[in-house]
Amino acid sequence: MTAISSDFPSAPALPKWIAPVLLLAFAYGVVPLIGSSYLFEAILLPFLALSLAGVGLNILTGYAGQVSLGSAAFMAAGAFAAYNFNLRVEGLPLIGSIVLAGLAAAAIGIVFGLPSLRLRGFYLAVSTLAAQFFVQWALTKFSWFSNDSASGVIDAPRLSIAGFALDGAIGRYLFALTIVAILTFLAHRLVSSQTGRNFIAIRDNETAARIIGIPVLKTKLLAFAISSFIIGVAGVIWAFAYLRTVEPAGFDLDRSFQILFIIIIGGLASMRGAFFGAALIVVFPLALSRLGGFLLGDLFDSGVLDMSQRIVLGALIILFLILEPDGLVALWDRVRRRLLFAWQST
């Protein structure tokens, strides 16, 4: 009965929390010392924001099985809500704005999650497009959201926690890292709780879930709310820590697809998958532009870069869907087991 699992020796009995703790220690202790400003501004900050958005979407799509194409709308809702709470509520600390922004995004997520009670799969995905278009339209149409700024582009407030300014690249990196680490830990706890089991049960067999007494409607809306909360906070990081400006156009349908690709390539229903996918999505265009510039010189301008980026990314997604539907995480686990096996047999 255990034939399948005994093909490979099990990993040495290290506790599961060792790897994340070592990684966090490295991220807090070593990276700020050796990282260049380019590494923080162009790679790590977008990586952290997109990873968190991926974690959020993974709860909804990977675990609870509800496809959504509205992630960027929830990011936008979070970013604009945080901006407005910060602007209009006197004396509200930054953390307060962020939590309220997440709650605002969660409320919008529940509203646009209502169709999930009747629609499934492809049809639900199309209905979540409504969120995408509506939120972007509302933020552009009503200039109150952007404090009547003429261009619709607003500057993010200065980041500070308890009077401690986090203005530099390193400060913003630590700010983002802390939020991402906390929310990812809580999300990890969530998916291994009974609520997380309910999510998976509804994804795998909704009828059976209803019959054994799982509150299907409530659980679906809860998945939308929690997912949107996390994606909303990711939007705050994206706007406040990474771009330092907020504009609706930055949260378009392309961004929604990008987050969906992150979890498909990284691995559905896996916390690590969001980070793997986000790393690939962030690093890949930079690597491609370096490589293109190196091979083709001046011929490789930004137009060609943009086009080749889309082509290669599209091909990658098709390849992943065919060859490794479980994503980079599954690939990584397999490689690691092989290496371990080879190492143990020598």
Place this chain on the structure above:
Amino acid sequence: MPLPSYTLGVIEASAYAPEVFARGLPSSLWSEQQSEGRVEPTGSVAAVASPLLSLQGIGLSFGGVVALADVDLSVRPGEIRAIIGPNGAGKSSLINVISGVYRPDRGHVLLDGVSYAQVPTQRLAHLGVARTFQNLALFKGLSVLDNVASGLAYKVRSNFAGQVLGIGRSRGEQRDSLSRADQVLEFLDLTAVRDRLAGTLPYGLQKRVELARALVAQPRLLLLDEPMAGMTASEKSEMAVFVRAARDRFATTVVLIEHDVGVVMGLSDRIAVLDYGRKIADATPDEVRNDQRVIDAYLGVASDNEDGAGI
């Protein structure tokens, strides 16, 4: 189901109800006890106990196809009740009516004395009813243990925040459901596959995990939709042992649908036979085996009319 016929069904069912109660309920109870007194002299305790589940005049059709026609059924507490019949006889429809997946066009389902026009599916677990499915309905992405523990999800009262932070009653609930799931796994000899993903198990074991998931809530009524379909002979007899043991240990009443007549005869206390949506027999295994209509419809012997005269 299209809306017009749905509302029509409601009207008909309610219009039909007084008649059913006036005609069906007392007399069926009466005849029940009469026949029990006759065929089962030793079962005096069961004979006086009121039925845990009873169906009264259940009718169900899909478009013009009649799936069930005027089916009555009465299940006593603690018995193993089989429903057999050829393909398309309406067995699965009957289970789906009992578990509320289908709403009958007419008739009532009485669970523990409470009458339902449609059994509320989302309340099923609270009513003490659990079921398995003909085609496996496990949660493939969950481990065997988590699948079984999810059978207790209906009882969970802690909210997600408490579960995430591990505060309040969530810890006790988590510990309690996992330990109860472990007990059921041990009882059904599934401990060896406890941590495997349910989707990776062989078919026969998946069927058993489904039984475990249904049993963990210790239901008063357990509905098994072809629990032995697609199994080998030895797996079938193993399953029969488990079903009987489950009844004995949890004092559960079992209603099971099965194709394999041999297994059913040995396992059941009473058998109802369906044919073309009608109940053509309802008796002990021995009586069913010798019932001429059942033999004609289902068990099959050489026909008297081999020439096909009159067809």
